[in-house]
Amino acid sequence: MRLTERCLRLAYRAGARLFYGSGANADWIYEKVQRPRNVGVLALNFLYYYLRRPKIGGIVSLILEPVSGCNLRCTYCRGKMDLEGRRPYLMSWETFCRAIDTAPRSVESVALCAFGEPLLHPRICDMIDYIRASGRRVVLYSNCTLLTGERLDQLAKTDLSVLSVSIEPDAETSRKYRGVDLDEIRRNVETFARLMQPETEIKLSIVAHPGNIDRIDKAADAWRPLVEHVKVGAMVGFDGAGHTGQCAEPWRGNIVVFSNGKVSPCCVDLYADLVIGDVNESSLSDMIRAPEFARLLDRFIHGPVPDLCARCGEFAAPGVPAKAPRRPHRRRKASP
Numbered sequence: 315m316r317l318t319e320r321c322l323r324l325a326y327r328a329g330a331r332l333f334y335g336s337g338a339n340a341d342w343i344y345e346k347v348q349r350p351r352n353v354g355v356l357a358l359n360f361l362y363y364y365l366r367r368p369k370i371g372g373i374v375s376l377i378l379e380p381v382s383g384c385n386l387r388c389t390y391c392r393g394k395m396d397l398e399g400r401r402p403y404l405m406s407w408e409t410f411c412r413a414i415d416t417a418p419r420s421v422e423s424v425a426l427c428a429f430g431e432p433l434l435h436p437r438i439c440d441m442i443d444y445i446r447a448s449g450r451r452v453v454l455y456s457n458c459t460l461l462t463g464e465r466l467d468q469l470a471k472t473d474l475s476v477l478s479v480s481i482e483p484d485a486e487t488s489r490k491y492r493g494v495d496l497d498e499i500r501r502n503v504e505t506f507a508r509l510m511q512p513e514t515e516i517k518l519s520i521v522a523h524p525g526n527i528d529r530i531d532k533a534a535d536a537w538r539p540l541v542e543h544v545k546v547g548a549m550v551g552f553d554g555a556g557h558t559g560q561c562a563e564p565w566r567g568n569i570v571v572f573s574n575g576k577v578s579p580c581c582v583d584l585y586a587d588l589v590i591g592d593v594n595e596s597s598l599s600d601m602i603r604a605p606e607f608a609r610l611l612d613r614f615i616h617g618p619v620p621d622l623c624a625r626c627g628e629f630a631a632p633g634v635p636a637k638a639p640r641r642p643h644r645r646r647k648a649s650p
């Protein structure tokens with residue numbers, strides 16, 4: 315491991331403990347931020363968050379939604395909800411290029427996922443090539459059930475940075491919560507691993523929920539040495555938990571572009587309730603400096619929070635990093 319990588323990983327482990335209450339997110343942060351300059355951007359974001367300022371230092375990562383639908387219906391996933399008629403099933407090539415071309419230079423990684431299975435997009439490999447040509451890393455989140463045949467061969471030829479395999483920890487939970495055969499997924503991933511480019515890395519991505527929390531550690535052991543890193547994220551629900559407070563999500567340095575080009579600062583905003591603009595109409599760089607975004611951030615700081623946030627809650631368990639920590643609102647000073 316290079317010295318810079320070692321230093322960044324150590325720093326992220328300490329930062330993740332401080333911010334998320336667990337060092338487990340350190341690799342996730344490293345996946346998104348590797349340019350030393352962007353460490354400053356992240357630090358500025360967190361400073362603004364702690365000082366309760368309605369602005370951000372910048373964004374370092376994009377989350378794009380190439381497809382707003384999935385071939386699976388996992389019991390805990392918001393992607394199973396019906397998006398038909400709300401936005402296009404496939405992101406158009408023009409919208410995709412607008413998102414990449416208007417992203418600030420600070421964006422160094424692009425995740426292909428949001429609320430759908432990216433391998434359903436017929437031009438997914440072209441998207442990966444385009445992002446790589448712009449000098450950014452690409453992380454593709456996939457359930458890997460479609461990682462077969464020609465699609466697999468084409469994906470293996472791309473310069474993909476990370477294939478993040480979204481699974482349940484074992485065969486039983488895979489059948490129960492995802493309705494899929496984990497052995498079949500494993501075979502697909504093993505075939506991909508034999509053909510992929512030397513720089514591509516494979517990781518696991520697991521959503522922690524009450525039905526699998528005691529099995530997650532075993533998954534990491536079962537997938538070695540094929541996989542070194544396992545990303546664990548908490549299940550997020552919208553059951554009217556009555557949450558208030560300042561959620562850290564918009565200060566984390568990510569921005570989401572949905573299949574229709576609408577932009578949100580939150581990666582669980584399924585129905586695009588927190589939209590701050592549209593890449594087809596303005597640039598991402600302008601959007602994050604616009605008054606609309608500042609007004610939204612101000613609601614996070616002082617309240618009232620948007621309805622979606624008031625209903626948002628995540629599964630909590632020891633060792634599972636909070637996706638977006640929250641803290642009490644700041645009271646507004648009474649006007650004289």
Ligand code: SF4
Nearest residue numbers: 561563580623626638
């Ligand atoms: S409270 Fe929930 S919905 Fe709102 S920004 Fe945070 S994570 Fe997203």
